Amino acid sequence: MLILEKRPSPSRFWQGATPVLAVALTMIAGGVMFAILGKNPFEAIRTIFWDPVFGEFAWYFRGQLLVKAGPLILIAVGLSLGFRAGIWNIGAEGQYIMGAIFGAAVGLAFYPASGWFIFPLMVLAGGFGGWLWAMIPAILRTKFRTNEILVSLLLVYVAQSILSSMALGALRNPEGGGFPGSRNLSQYPAAANPEIIAGSGMHWGVVAAFIAVIAAYVLLQRHILGFHIRLAGQAPRAARFAGVSPDRLVVLCMGISGALAGLAGLFEVSGPAGQISIDFASGYGFTAIIVAFLGRLNPLGILLAGLLMALTYVGGDNASTNLGLPSASIQAFQGMLLFFLLAVDLLSNYRIKFLLKERA
Amino acid sequence: MKTGTDLLRVEGLTKAYPGVVANSDVSFTIKPGEVHALLGENGAGKSTLVKMIYGLVKPDKGRMTLRGADYAPSEPRAARASGVAMVFQHFSLFEALNVAENVALGMENPPKMRELAGRIRQVSQAYGLPLDPDRMVGDLSAGERQRVEIIRCLLQDPKLLIMDEPTSVLTPQEVDILFRTLRQLSAEGTAILYISHKLEEIRALCDEATILRRGKVVATCTPRERSAREMAELMVGAVLTPPAKNAKPKGAVALEVTGLSVNSPIPFGTSLKNISFAVRKGEVLGIAGVAGNGQDELLLALSGELKSARDAVKISGAAVGEQGPNERRVLGLVSAPEERLGHAAAPDMSLVENALLSGSVRKGLTTRGFIDWGATRTFAEEIVKEFDVRTPGTWVAARALSGGNLQKFVVGRELSQAPSVIVINQPTWGVDAAAAASIRQAIIDRAADGAAVVVISQDLDELLEIADNFAALNGGAMTVPRPTQGLTIDEIGLMMGGAHGMEVAHVA
Structure with missing residues (x-):
């Protein structure tokens, strides 16, 4: 018989070892699934995990990894602060869209002027847009006790409608021959967010993601505010005893996560995506929720989780084009990763005991 | 057989x-x-x-x-x-x-x-x-x-x-x-x-x-x-020495509560009704009462977790009714809630982190918001040493400590902050007799150093042992404090509300 016994203190060893174990289990279970689909499991796993980093076309894939991981990490770091405090911003996708719209609007307003100040101004506008969109659920929660999960989630759909309206209306390229979509910002030097080193995939959004990781790490480890965030999530009554105002924390955490999501949107629209278009929203805001938990809400963990998640995307695309794997199997593979991670997570707080059936 | x-x-x-x-x-x-x-x-x-x-x-x-x-x-x-x-x-x-x-x-x-x-x-x-x-x-x-x-x-x-x-x-x-x-x-x-x-x-x-x-x-x-x-x-298994009361004359009023009425934030809780009392420096006020008569709410209202009318609570003359726990800590008020795990301490955090929880303000453990973990660890180690907290180290999670040891840590944390006003709910609940005696002695010592102390407890013997003045909570209202000396157990019982449901007994 299996018995779970709660550890007196969480095990430090397992906190570090569970993600590795989860990836290993995913490879095994995924390999079985690929084998059932009639593919060589070793080749499939190699195509997903090895080729993008070390394979023949790694020079291209490595850049793609950073391009995909950047916004995921930037958004997930912001979300993790709120999640740690028990504040559930599920609407990062909406804040990401609004950041992109605000930032792009500022850039397009200056077109075709040139000036060093245009891009920084867009960055500010992007962060502000995301922050503003996150303030709606925050204020509604603090003033009227609404549920921020529902409000932030539903605002994603509002943001998507605004995005379509912008792509077809106010921000549409007047010289675009009537096609939907704005001017291409990446071809407008004063507003573009190009690769800092050509071919590396490293654009300003990736730099911002790294800065966010370091800042969040310092905040959580060394600053009283980070301590209060952790305290509020673990023991809300103790947090009130420590003088934390729950409402202030809601506004703060929603604000930070919204602003970071907005920044991610701005860097995307001015860089890899290039323009405001109907299909600009690509689900980064939702995937970042998975990344945040995959990284166990720890900034350094999120950095690794973001890269890992980007790898399964890039490698999964690679596998479906080269090996003809159905894209649903790639999604199932990503689902397995999340499942195993959450399942083996149990080991850090519980110990498993094997017992022979006890005689009554 | x-x-x-x-x-x-x-x-x-x-x-x-x-x-x-x-x-x-x-x-x-x-x-x-x-x-x-x-x-x-x-x-x-x-x-x-x-x-x-x-x-x-x-x-x-x-x-x-x-x-x-x-x-x-x-x-x-x-x-x-x-x-x-x-x-x-x-x-x-x-x-x-x-x-x-x-x-x-x-x-x-x-x-x-x-x-x-x-x-x-x-x-x-x-x-x-x-x-x-x-x-x-x-x-x-x-x-x-x-x-x-x-x-x-x-x-x-x-x-x-x-x-x-x-x-x-x-x-x-x-x-x-x-x-x-x-x-x-x-x-x-x-x-x-x-x-x-x-x-x-x-x-x-x-x-x-x-x-x-x-x-x-x-x-x-x-x-x-x-x-x-x-x-x-x-x-x-040892010879017990009861704590010696502080015989020094009392000083100026340090904590003044006037017409304090607040609604309970707890479901099925008891709202406080027009509570007034004053505690002077060096005085220990004991507040008795059967559980659920407003003890938790009174602690929250005094600690600042529950806000009230501005003038309802005054610390050394400053009106703090609308201020939160940290503003009150700056003025010298420390408090220890009854529930140790989850309220006074965060179960999954280490003793060092729990020392920071309420100690950061008065012990100056942060500069511009950045935590001085070295000083915090030293503070936690001092508490463990001075209050004889049995633990393998300050890195262990609070939930790993036994109830009595955690209580010693929590009370020790508050008493080690050179407070001018102390509010404690159930100071020795679940603590063994020897440790209870040392906690009571520590409370009396702080009073002798000039702190005004409010002890809320359901243990009458404890209150009679350490309190200079005695009051009781009953249905959210508080009796006028009376000197403990000379009170009979019958009088105390009546202050606590006598026997509930006696009307039926007379009929029967």
């Missing part, structure tokens, strides 16, 4: 949990109709022992016989079928159901409601326990709720009734009613196993006593023939 007239015979019971032996080779016997006390400090093994008798825990070794026959209950239902009943310290009642419905829920084959109500009336009259079967449990006082539990047991016509700390929720008058019932039961031949650490009660009620220390039987005695002091020393 030659068990003679013994009702229950316990021989060599042993129960070990990982890392601790809860009971080691425990033996004693109870005769029919005997009131037998089980005496010991917190953690001495009393609870484990009665859980084995009631079938909740299976012993590792040893045997029990009941009326000469082997007795090894595998579950409480088997124990009840053999005639063993138990009244727990914490009630298991549904507030939204009435008395008869609650009683029916605990029975194997409940009779029809009307019939059951009749039997409840009958038993409650026969044993002088006034109780109306149609009343909602949510409207009952703690003493009345206990009667529901007792009557639930009595309907099963038990041969042995186990009572776990039954008086901790009662006023002195209610204790008298309970004791009369227990004596009547005993006269009718029902044996009672009475668990308590209140020595005067045991001297008044019990025929025999078995004293446990660290899981072993260290003595048996006849309580009437021993002094409370002798029994306490048997229980603790």
Whole structure:
């Protein structure tokens, strides 16, 4: 018989070892699934995990990894602060869209002027847009006790409608021959967010993601505010005893996560995506929720989780084009990763005991 | 079997949990109709022992016989079928159901409601326990709720009734009613196993006593023939020195509460109604009351977790009613809530992090918001050393500490901040006698250093020992504080609200 016994203190060893174990289990279970689909499991796993980093076309894939991981990490770091405090911003996708719209609007307003100040101004506008969109659920929660999960989630759909309206209306390229979509910002030097080193995939959004990781790490480890965030999530009554105002924390955490999501949107629209278009929203805001938990809400963990998640995307695309794997199997593979991670997570707080059936 | 007239015979019971032996080779016997006390400090093994008798825990070794026959209950239902009943310290009642419905829920084959109500009336009259079967449990006082539990047991016509700390929720008058019932039961031949650490009660009620220390039987005695002091020393295994009160003259008013009225933030909580009092420097004000009469709310309102009218609370003349806990800490107020895990301390955080929790303001553990972890660790180590907190180190999670040790840490953390006003709810709840004495002494020492102290407690002996002035909370209102010296236990009982539900008793 299996018995779970709660550890007196969480095990430090397992906190570090569970993600590795989860990836290993995913490879095994995924390999079985690929084998059932009639593919060589070793080749499939190699195509997903090895080729993008070390394979023949790694020079291209490595850049793609950073391009995909950047916004995921930037958004997930912001979300993790709120999640740690028990504040559930599920609407990062909406804040990401609004950041992109605000930032792009500022850039397009200056077109075709040139000036060093245009891009920084867009960055500010992007962060502000995301922050503003996150303030709606925050204020509604603090003033009227609404549920921020529902409000932030539903605002994603509002943001998507605004995005379509912008792509077809106010921000549409007047010289675009009537096609939907704005001017291409990446071809407008004063507003573009190009690769800092050509071919590396490293654009300003990736730099911002790294800065966010370091800042969040310092905040959580060394600053009283980070301590209060952790305290509020673990023991809300103790947090009130420590003088934390729950409402202030809601506004703060929603604000930070919204602003970071907005920044991610701005860097995307001015860089890899290039323009405001109907299909600009690509689900980064939702995937970042998975990344945040995959990284166990720890900034350094999120950095690794973001890269890992980007790898399964890039490698999964690679596998479906080269090996003809159905894209649903790639999604199932990503689902397995999340499942195993959450399942083996149990080991850090519980110990498993094997017992022979006890005689009554 | 030659068990003679013994009702229950316990021989060599042993129960070990990982890392601790809860009971080691425990033996004693109870005769029919005997009131037998089980005496010991917190953690001495009393609870484990009665859980084995009631079938909740299976012993590792040893045997029990009941009326000469082997007795090894595998579950409480088997124990009840053999005639063993138990009244727990914490009630298991549904507030939204009435008395008869609650009683029916605990029975194997409940009779029809009307019939059951009749039997409840009958038993409650026969044993002088006034109780109306149609009343909602949510409207009952703690003493009345206990009667529901007792009557639930009595309907099963038990041969042995186990009572776990039954008086901790009662006023002195209610204790008298309970004791009369227990004596009547005993006269009718029902044996009672009475668990308590209140020595005067045991001297008044019990025929025999078995004293446990660290899981072993260290003595048996006849309580009437021993002094409370002798029994306490048997229980603790050391000579006790009661704390010396601070005799210095009192200073200026440090904490002033005027017309404090706030709604309770707790569901089924008690709102505070127009509370006024003042505590001077060097004074200890003891606030008594049966649990649930506004103690938690009063602590929240004083600590700043619950805000009130601006002038309702003043610290050294500064009106702080609208300010939060940290603003009040700056002015010198520290507080220790009753609930240690989850309120006074974060269970999954280390002792170092928990030291920062309330110590950051007064100990200056942050500069521009950045935490000085080195200084915080030193602070935590000081608390552990000075208050004798037993722990492998300051890195362990708060939840890994025993209740008593965590209490020492929490109280120590607050008292080590050079406070000018101290508010503590249940300072020695769940702490062993030696540690309780040292916590009380530390509180008195801070008062002698000039701090104004408010101690909220359900332990009357504790309040009488350390408080200069005494008041009681009853239904969210507070009596006018009176000097502790010269108060009789009857007067205290009346301040606490006398016996609830006595109107019914007169009718019956």
